[in-house]
Amino acid sequence: MTADRLSARTLAALAPVPRGVRLPGPRPASTGIVHLGLGAFHRAHQAVLTEDAAAETGDDRWGIHGVTQRSARVVDQLAPQDGLYGVLSLGLDAEGAETAALRVVGSVREASYPGRDTARVLSTLAAPSTHVVTLTVTEKGYRRAADGHPDLNDPDLASDLAALADELGHTPERPTEARSPIGLLVRGLAHRRRAGSGPLTVVCCDNLVDNGPALATLVTEVLAATPGSRSLQDWVAEHVRFPATMVDRIVPATAPQHRELAQAMLGLADEGLVVAEPFIQWVIQDDFAGPRPAWERAGATLTDDVAPYERAKLRVLNATHSTLAYAGALRGHATIAEAMVDPVLASLARTLVDQDVLPTLVAPDGFDLAAYRDQVLTRFANPATGHTTVQVAMDGSQKLPIRLLGTVRDRLAAGVVPTASAQAVAAWIAYVTAAARGTLEVNGRRVPLDDPAAGALAAAVDGPAHGLADRFLDLRDVFGDLSDHDGWRAAVRDALEGRPA
Numbered sequence: 001m002t003a004d005r006l007s008a009r010t011l012a013a014l015a016p017v018p019r020g021v022r023l024p025g026p027r028p029a030s031t032g033i034v035h036l037g038l039g040a041f042h043r044a045h046q047a048v049l050t051e052d053a054a055a056e057t058g059d060d061r062w063g064i065h066g067v068t069q070r071s072a073r074v075v076d077q078l079a080p081q082d083g084l085y086g087v088l089s090l091g092l093d094a095e096g097a098e099t100a101a102l103r104v105v106g107s108v109r110e111a112s113y114p115g116r117d118t119a120r121v122l123s124t125l126a127a128p129s130t131h132v133v134t135l136t137v138t139e140k141g142y143r144r145a146a147d148g149h150p151d152l153n154d155p156d157l158a159s160d161l162a163a164l165a166d167e168l169g170h171t172p173e174r175p176t177e178a179r180s181p182i183g184l185l186v187r188g189l190a191h192r193r194r195a196g197s198g199p200l201t202v203v204c205c206d207n208l209v210d211n212g213p214a215l216a217t218l219v220t221e222v223l224a225a226t227p228g229s230r231s232l233q234d235w236v237a238e239h240v241r242f243p244a245t246m247v248d249r250i251v252p253a254t255a256p257q258h259r260e261l262a263q264a265m266l267g268l269a270d271e272g273l274v275v276a277e278p279f280i281q282w283v284i285q286d287d288f289a290g291p292r293p294a295w296e297r298a299g300a301t302l303t304d305d306v307a308p309y310e311r312a313k314l315r316v317l318n319a320t321h322s323t324l325a326y327a328g329a330l331r332g333h334a335t336i337a338e339a340m341v342d343p344v345l346a347s348l349a350r351t352l353v354d355q356d357v358l359p360t361l362v363a364p365d366g367f368d369l370a371a372y373r374d375q376v377l378t379r380f381a382n383p384a385t386g387h388t389t390v391q392v393a394m395d396g397s398q399k400l401p402i403r404l405l406g407t408v409r410d411r412l413a414a415g416v417v418p419t420a421s422a423q424a425v426a427a428w429i430a431y432v433t434a435a436a437r438g439t440l441e442v443n444g445r446r447v448p449l450d451d452p453a454a455g456a457l458a459a460a461v462d463g464p465a466h467g468l469a470d471r472f473l474d475l476r477d478v479f480g481d482l483s484d485h486d487g488w489r490a491a492v493r494d495a496l497e498g499r500p501a
Contacts, residue, residue: 006268008082011104014267021266024084024106025055028063030129031109032291034121034188036181037136038066038074038111044087044251044276046134046205051107052298062293063109065124069137069181072113077271083108085272088262090384098384101278102265114178122175125188128197131290133188135215136205136247137181139398140452142218146477150222156180161226164190168228186222189240190232199239199289205247205282207318209402210307212244212285243285244306246313250277250379252387277385279375283309308364311406315357316369317376318403319424320349324380325392326427330434330499334443336392337383349377352420360410390447396428397453397478408482417487419495426495429472436461453477469493 004010008027017023033050035042043066050062068074078085085108089101112121124130135141145151152158160183163176167190178184185202192200202219204211219236223229251274258275282300296302301309321336327348328339339345353373363369404421411418434440435449436458451457453475460471469492473483482488 003263003267003269006081006084006086006104006266006270006272008084010268011084018265018267020101022101022103024051024104026060027106028054028109029060030063031065031124031127032062032129032293033064033132033134034124034130035064035066035134035136036069036184037138037141038068038108039136040254040274041247041249041251042066042134042136042205043085043105043108043272044274045247045249045280045282046136047105047107048087048103048280049282049295049298049300050293051105053293053295053300054107056297057294059294061129061291062107064107065110065112065121065130066108067117067121067184068111068113069141072115074272075111075113075117078108078111081270081272083111085274086262086266086270088258088273088275089278090275090382091278092382092384099278100261100265100384102262104266114184116177118178118184119175121178121184122188122191125185126191126195126197128195130192130197130200132201132203132288132292133185134203134205135181135185138206138395139208139402140395141181141206142208142215143180143182144218148214150182150218150225152225154180157183157222160184160187161222163187165226165228167191168226168232182218182222186219186226189219189236190229193232193235193239199241201241201243201288201290201292203243203245203284205245207314207399207402209314209406210244210310212242212287212306216240216242239289241287241289243287244310245285246281246283246306246310248281248313248317249279250382250385250387251275252385253391255386275385277379277382279379281313303364305364308362308367312361312363312367312369312372314403315361315407316353316373318399319357319407319421320352320376321380321392322396322399322403323352323424323427324349325389326396326424326431329389329393329440329442329447330427330430332442333389335383336380336387336389337385339389340377340381346377348420348423349380352424353377356411356418356421357407359414359416360407390442390450393431394450395452396432397451397457397475400425400428401478401480405479405482408488412482412485412488417491419491422488422491422495425492426469426499429469429492429496430499432457432472433461433468469496 156179
């Protein structure tokens with residue numbers, strides 16, 4: 001028998017509430033947040049904490065208008081469900097047995113796809129009830145060139161800036177379809193200024209170093225490249241804030257077995273289901289232009305300085321995650337959990353953190369770095385989430401500079417060549433080489449090279465084996481000044497040559 005689909009009507013008809021299931025409280029009465037990048041991570045993270053904050057305070061202003069990026073798939077999943085979806089939390093208890101908990105989240109009031117809903121999104125961004133914009137669009141969604149500045153040659157961004165220039169003087173009846181998150185954001189700012197709807201806070205939740213100021217700079221530079229935008233630039237400088245943040249929750253891809261488990265628990269089919277580990281963390285710089293949800297009541301940390309938390313997460317968690325992904329895939333492991341129980345890789349992960357990373361960190365007040373390391377490694381070993389090595393391994397040319405190479409620079413500045421980091425980079429080189437040559441297989445499936453710099457990486461692969469490490473280290477868009485350090489080159493060369501063929 002086919003189960004009814006999750007919706008406001010079918011959820012209200014559930015009686016009694018199934019064991020192990022948490023239902024949402026009263027739905028928000030209005031939209032206060034526009035979120036760009038309505039993927040699984042946002043639905044398992046910011047949307048959850050926003051609902052929890054509302055439950056704690058009774059403040060019903062913070063409904064979310066979620067905006068997808070590349071397709072209408074998530075909109076088509078959520079619209080028939082009245083924006084409702086489940087978060088299936090999978091973990092391990094103290095005895096190592098698998099646990100499962102399901103909650104239905106109701107903080108998303110509306111979902112839109114810019115390919116057909118640009119006018120609706122722009123009007124919500126301009127609405128006086130909207131006070132916050134959040135973003136999870138991944139590193140490459142910001143359309144930055146290798147130097148960190150906006151890639152004005154990106155055709156999607158260029159299209160949006162042309163539309164912005166046209167919209168600075170008037171509000172078109174049928175605005176041009178938005179094609180990039182940054183383009184949509186700056187166009188929304190222009191509409192908001194013209195509507196006189198007051199200040200706005202833009203909260204970047206992606207893994208960019210110093211993400212709030214980085215986004216502020218990107219917006220400033222994009223506007224500066226747009227003719228006729230001087231008054232909009234001045235308005236943004238006065239009325240818009242870009243606080244820094246750090247986010248953390250492992251959110252693997254939703255698989256058929258997850259949907260089956262959630263349906264068995266809830267009794268309803270859920271096309272919008274997302275899966276997550278029990279752990280959740282959000283650190284936010286307390287710098288807002290206007291009202292905000294009381295996220296601290298939901299467990300978030302509001303602070304004057306996000307940087308120490310961000311650095312710890314990027315260097316302990318993200319760098320180790322990437323290392324396990326590359327080295328794990330090369331050893332045939334399909335998931336991070338499989339890689340973490342491989343004693344060779346578990347030793348590499350702990351050595352990377354203990355010898356290379358921890359000496360570069362200053363702990364925030366009350367924050368135990370050694371305990372954080374142990375917590376991270378325990379989370380990685382959780383087999384229930386199924387975070388795949390190939391999923392984590394993608395886009396390494398953009399991830400490694402942010403996650404790992406800062407540690408390398410700090411250790412070299414201290415007079416130490418970080419050998420575990422060299423092993424991590426060697427694993428990346430070996431992974432890219434095998435993927436580019438079509439010889440990388442995980443779980444019997446060939447893994448292609450998935451990286452924005454695939455062309456340059458493939459060119460580095462092409463050549464004699466003895467110069468492979470040096471050709472990669474010559475990629476200054478990835479390694480920058482590290483390309484000039486002889487000791488670092490020697491360490492990577494030795495690590496790569498010491499890998500099994």
